[in-house]
Amino acid sequence: MSSQAYTPGLKRKAATIVRKTRMLPIQGDVLVKKGDVVEADTIVARTFILGDVQVVNVAGLLGIDLWETSQYMLRKEGEEVEKEEPMAMIKSFFGLFKRYAFAPVSGTVERISDITGQVIIRESRVPLEVDAYIQGKAVETLPNEGAIIETPAAFIQGIFGVGGEKKGRLMIRTGSPSEALTAREIESECNGRILVGGALVTNDAIQKAIKVGAKGIVVGGIDDDDLTSFLGYKIGVAITGQEDIPLTLIITEGFGEMAMSEKTFSLLKEFDGRHASINGATQIRAGVMRPEIVIPRPELAKKKRGDLEDKGEFLEKGLLPGTPIRIIREPYFGALGVVSKLPVPLKTVESESDVRVLEAELDDGRRVIVPRANVEMIEE
Amino acid sequence: MTPPRTPSKSKMKPEEIKVILATDCGSTTSKARFFKKLGNEYRFVASGEAPTTVEAPFEDVTLGVRNEILEVEELTGHKILAPHGIMTPSKGEKEGVDLYVTTSSAGGGLQMMVAGVVKTMTAESAERAALGAGAIVMDVMAVDDGRRPYQKIGRIRYLRPDMILMAGGTDGGNVTHVVETAELIDAAKPRPRLGIDFELPIVFAGNKEARVPIEKILDKAYALKIVDNLRPVLEFENTGPARNVIHELFMEHVMSHAPGYDKLMKWTPIPIMPTPAGEGRMFQAIAKTYSANVIGVGLGGATTNVYSMYEDKFVRTVSANLGMSYSICNVLKEAGTKNIVRWVPFECLEEDLRNRLYNKMIRPTTIPQTVEDLVVEHAVAREALRLGFEHHKLLARPLRGVQRRRTIADIFEQEAFEETYIDMLYIDWVAGTGGLLSHAPRRAQSALMLIDGFQPEGVTSLAQDSVFMMPHLGVLSTVHPKASMEIFEKDCLVRIGVCIAPRGVGKEGEVMEVAIRMPDNSCLEEQVSFGSIKKIPLKEGEKAEVEILPFRGGDVGQGSGKARKVVIEGGVVGIILDARGRPLVLPDEDNERKQKLIEWFKALDAYPERLYEMCGR
Known part of the structure; x- marks a missing residue:
């Protein structure tokens, strides 16, 4: 029963129901109706967010006391101003001399302060849109907020990514999951595509992919140096997805040269050329957000829902004998296998820590003992 | 979401409480600690751990809490969970608990922004107040911080703090600048991180003359609380009222909007406390109990909290970017690869080390299975x-x-005035908590990490939290101080030993001489060469009288080169005679450095033989 407490899991499913809630950060207009069929770039909802503000030191500009500010304003709170329009004025020498405070931007006068002598101007609202992200059907609308889009799809989670949502056709670029993706494998035909490589992607390859206009890269591993060169800075915490980068990168195994899992590679290969939506956003906390590859499969729409629906039972059941796992720490990092035993008593491992362990039978036939904390379950 | 229930104190009398459950919902892991009254005293019985489930896809903290409690149930056979919460009170020997308390730093803990007028005065005091309340300070804003108003507004909008603390102006002093800050905050229209429809709590603890205009600007759109000025006069800092109201608002406005906390708050009659606040209470307890100057550290997965109780001044800081799992690569980034590698005694390519740490960052709950991995994590911990x-x-x-x-002399000492008041020679205790320290397989490893990280000088007791329960005992101390202190003394505080380390640097061949009168009255005379370290066993609870004569130029608290006599208490490691010098400098030459590390590790019997075999030594 307690096994579940330790084990993170990654999904790798050939057929499942993927449901995405597409919501505005603040309330707005929903542009789709329940039942609408949408493309990945269909706009689902739209709103406007508050514009930037500018603070103008009116008292300072006019040379008046702070408490006099509102007396010299030509525009009152709530009124609109145009850029470079005089919004405050003082006359001196019987009106012969005039001094103005001009609006630095167009917007609305939000506050006139007689305590600080400052005037705050709010710029116009900025539109904000949310698209469907995946091809599918709007199965529910959320009034003033957005919609839930659903599709049968293949669904694969990576372990780490950078870059946000991108859409494009999948394109396999290496012959096997153990080959590195280098600049040689990237040509002009990769424009607009999501490239799939094997064990590693080099920075040269990333740069070439950007040059030819690829949308994304999915690969087993990357050296931290190459990631740093790509981003232009070092990552300190794995909270990603907001980077201002031209393509999204997803790694499926980890840092360093790491062959992509055979099954992940085969699954991606099966859908070579198909439309996919990817998101590199990663947020590593308990209850993690991992990067994802969604390959909509509308041809499965007629299949029974029950056969496809992800009931979340796999992770809930936790580790059991027979559960497929990947070892995620030395000395067996990257090895795949199944749980063979789950001994209850704590066991002392090489580091001399007393931990809860499991015995695993690896794909290469070895039987090994590893801390339960050092495996992840693979949901297929 | 149901409105938060205002928690009330437990209705049971303290002496009736026999079974206690305490949990801490950490950023990575939720940890349950189960205590019972055995005979006349409260003792720790068992623990359970499970990943925290605040974030997607679970978004309900109670799932993780149930999982950790399940583990306690499995280990003890004691039934605790009810279908919708926790069984209270206890029935018989194997069912229910009489008191359930919890701390939390899940979902990033309490994240605050603070503002003051002058950066080094009121803004700094506000920062200390927020940190003292257990918050992570996302930004410190001040009128003189060099940023333009639009930059500050942009920053406030971007940060989305859980709460804002505004200070500024001594009572009767500046009003304009205080109001200016309020105007900027209002212009930014900040939204709280959790529960976007709720009002953002703002605490005003500044010039009382500014209260009316501040209310006018902020009262409508925010949950504004006004408390006593935290810097009523320049000579006095009064952070208590601000700290208390931050705790109140943390419960009412922040916790109640975090996923699942509305349920969790109903499970416990005691307000949920931020984890660092719980931890800080226990470090303060050490200072109070032993009338000592104490440095405490909570080395967590996401953050490193450092506490000092020095001549009755309590300061807490949080390095929100330094941690041993999520933020391990921030340590790498800030310290640099070379500074981490310098603590590793075997061949370790820099790029391999970086990849290893990046892999830990993306799989933060993994633990070292090999000795190499353990040594690398300990290297990061030192940094x-x-x-x-x-x-x-x-x-x-x-x-x-x-x-x-x-005076003229003060002018020359201006630099010293700007520096910390903490003098390591007068620190009596260095104590640590957090998963990595508590789970170190040998206590000598924790001892070395604390010594290398803090570099205590003179005579310093070392202690650590046995299985990470200081936050639990901290929140428990608010309702049952007796139970909290009994468990703290008997099961939580592990006395590692005493570190004797002269300040200063000696020359090769010079020695520190130490005469020790052991509990059996035998006398040991030890000589430790400069650059070396040695361990003398002295068990927990045993006392010895030592006379220390440092190497030439070394100071152990009596002045340069002067002897010092002191009575010390032992620990699980014993007396650590550290003549490596302060500041501690590692040899530049790679082989010499590795050899020294192995020599030090061996001297303290810190790691298994396999490490030395691997290093070929």
């Missing part, structure tokens, strides 16, 4: 402690802006 303490010293310094009568 996290060092950097966390450097950060701490920037805030543990005298109040700025205080008028002082200055």
